[in-house]
Amino acid sequence: MYNLKEIRKNFGAFKKALEKRAVDVDFKKLETLDVENRELIQKKEALEKEKKDISKTKDKSLFVKSKEISVNIEKISNQQTIISEKLKKILSNIPNIPHTDVPNGRDENDNVEVKKSGNIPKFDFKSKSHYELGENLGMLDFDLATKTTGSRFVFVKGALALLERALSNFMLDTHIYKNGYQEVSPPLLASENTMFGTGQLPKFEKDQFEIKLEEGTDRKFLIPTAEVILTNIVKDKIIDLKSLPLRFVASTPCFRKEAGSYGKDTKGMIRQHQFYKVEMVSIVEQEKCLDELERMTNCATDILDLLELPYRKMILCSGDMGFSAEKTYDIEVWLPSENKYREISSCSSCSTFQAVRMKARYKNINKETINVGTLNGSGLAIGRTLIAVMENYQQKDGSIVIPEKLRPYMNNLEKISLK
RNA sequence: GGAGAGAUGGCUGAGCGGUUGAAAGCACCGGUCUUGAAAACCGGCAAAGGGGCAACUCUUUCCUGGGUUCGAAUCCCAGUCUCUCCGCCA
Numbered sequence: 122m123y124n125l126k127e128i129r130k131n132f133g134a135f136k137k138a139l140e141k142r143a144v145d146v147d148f149k150k151l152e153t154l155d156v157e158n159r160e161l162i163q164k165k166e167a168l169e170k171e172k173k174d175i176s177k178t179k180d181k182s183l184f185v186k187s188k189e190i191s192v193n194i195e196k197i198s199n200q201q202t203i204i205s206e207k208l209k210k211i212l213s214n215i216p217n218i219p220h221t222d223v224p225n226g227r228d229e230n231d232n233v234e235v236k237k238s239g240n241i242p243k244f245d246f247k248s249k250s251h252y253e254l255g256e257n258l259g260m261l262d263f264d265l266a267t268k269t270t271g272s273r274f275v276f277v278k279g280a281l282a283l284l285e286r287a288l289s290n291f292m293l294d295t296h297i298y299k300n301g302y303q304e305v306s307p308p309l310l311a312s313e314n315t316m317f318g319t320g321q322l323p324k325f326e327k328d329q330f331e332i333k334l335e336e337g338t339d340r341k342f343l344i345p346t347a348e349v350i351l352t353n354i355v356k357d358k359i360i361d362l363k364s365l366p367l368r369f370v371a372s373t374p375c376f377r378k379e380a381g382s383y384g385k386d387t388k389g390m391i392r393q394h395q396f397y398k399v400e401m402v403s404i405v406e407q408e409k410c411l412d413e414l415e416r417m418t419n420c421a422t423d424i425l426d427l428l429e430l431p432y433r434k435m436i437l438c439s440g441d442m443g444f445s446a447e448k449t450y451d452i453e454v455w456l457p458s459e460n461k462y463r464e465i466s467s468c469s470s471c472s473t474f475q476a477v478r479m480k481a482r483y484k485n486i487n488k489e490t491i492n493v494g495t496l497n498g499s500g501l502a503i504g505r506t507l508i509a510v511m512e513n514y515q516q517k518d519g520s521i522v523i524p525e526k527l528r529p530y531m532n533n534l535e536k537i538s539l540k
Numbered sequence: 541g542g543a544g545a546g547a548u549g550g551c552u553g554a555g556c557g558g559u560u561g562a563a564a565g566c567a568c569c570g571g572u573c574u575u576g577a578a579a580a581c582c583g584g585c586a587a588a589g590g591g592g593c594a595a596c597u598c599u600u601u602c603c604u605g606g607g608u609u610c611g612a613a614u615c616c617c618a619g620u621c622u623c624u625c626c627g628c629c630a
Binding site: 159162163165166167169170172173175176177180181184185187188191339358360361480482484488 | 585591599
């Protein structure tokens with residue numbers, strides 16, 4: 122979210138910067154409301170001062186007047202509340218402004234490749250998709266999940282379930298012991314306010330699973346990513362400069378409605394309502410965001426390098442970035458069955474955008490209280506990594522070789538095969 | 541589910557109708573002392589919003605929302621959350 126104070130300073134520049142995003146914001150209304158709002162605040166404050174002064178004199182003859190003022194204040198204050206709510210509504214629906222590094226573009230076709238790594242496997246047999254491999258092994262069961270739950274869920278069984286767990290532990294260990302992140306095991310439900318903090322609400326409510334609770338209690342949502350709950354660790358806080366940067370990592374299930382992607386990736390476990398993901402979150406001094414983004418992205422690619430999976434690193438264009446991001450790298454892994462790269466991680470700097478929403482601040486060297494910078498990145502999406510391992514390490518007989526680094530996490534199993 | 545206790549600044553914690561934005565301590569920052577550090581002593585130290593080029597100034601804020609009052613951190617009502625004890629379940 123943007124600070125109205127900052128926008129006011131240079132309204133034109135703000136408007137221009139947002140054009141890259143192709144969002145329709147009623148700037149005229151924003152400007153008018155801002156002026157009205159401030160006028161009302163001034164009126165209100167003048168009256169409040171008058172009332173306060175009377176109270177200080179303790180002069181009984183003025184008490185009647187004070188009472189009148191109170192009525193007036195209430196009237197103005199109500200108007201002001203309405204206007205400031207309108208303002209907040211407009212402001213909270215404005216996305217972050219893309220950093221100047223970000224290429225202009227409409228959609229994913231305009232993303233720019235910045236790096237490519239690893240060797241694409243060449244099979245001397247007809248390769249299979251992960252769901253063919255998994256179903257043949259009897260270790261992926263989509264039909265069963267449909268029966269028990271519904272579409273876009275899956276049962277993972279046997280050695281593949283072990284592989285999934287191994288991936289989680291391997292990634293966590295790498296980020297904890299090598300990359301300096303603190304492990305967190307967070308709640309999987311988030312309050313409305315928490316969801317607002319990272320930008321999932323109010324604009325993207327239809328993508329979230331909400332838990333049905335008794336009437337009158339606070340709303341709660343299943344987290345669509347651990348980013349939500351990890352970033353909000355610093356909500357409403359003024360952090361000691363010395364404790365920055367904060368780096369958190371968690372492996373959690375994620376829940377997404379995937380509204381608007383009907384008919385997309387319906388086969389297999391590419392796009393599920395529930396999936397595991399290892400998520401990294403960094404809280405940094407605001408001017409260190411971009412450096413941290415490079416660092417974090419390297420932590421993500423580190424995993425793919427260790428697993429020896431081929432991938433490429435993309436910088437997202439302005440039109441393809443998430444609501445809260447100022448700059449995003451996507452890491453895409455090679456999937457033989459689709460003969461293309463698919464997203465396996467997304468690392469974003471959100472500058473102070475989320476921090477403003479969360480009221481997360483720190484005192485800088487000059488003792489000014491300012492908003493922190495927040496970053497988040499997958500390191501990595503476990504479900505998709507599982508797919509990538511299956512497809513890239515598949516053998517002619519339908520078995521799957523386990524990447525060396527994962528074997529210690531799997532009782533030194535070298536290969537997953539029938540029986 | 542039953543019975544109590546509580547929610548105050550970065551933290552701990554006093555205040556329980558009128559200069560209280562809020563004692564004290566810790567933390568932090570500056571200074572004196574010291575070869576340096578520690579200790580000791582002195583001083584500083586809330587946030588949000590409005591106005592002003594600025595120095596500065598005004599308003600709001602003691603969980604949230606109502607109420608009483610000329611005036612509320614302090615009194616009343618409702619709600620949320622936390623803690624303790626008992627029960628129940630993992």
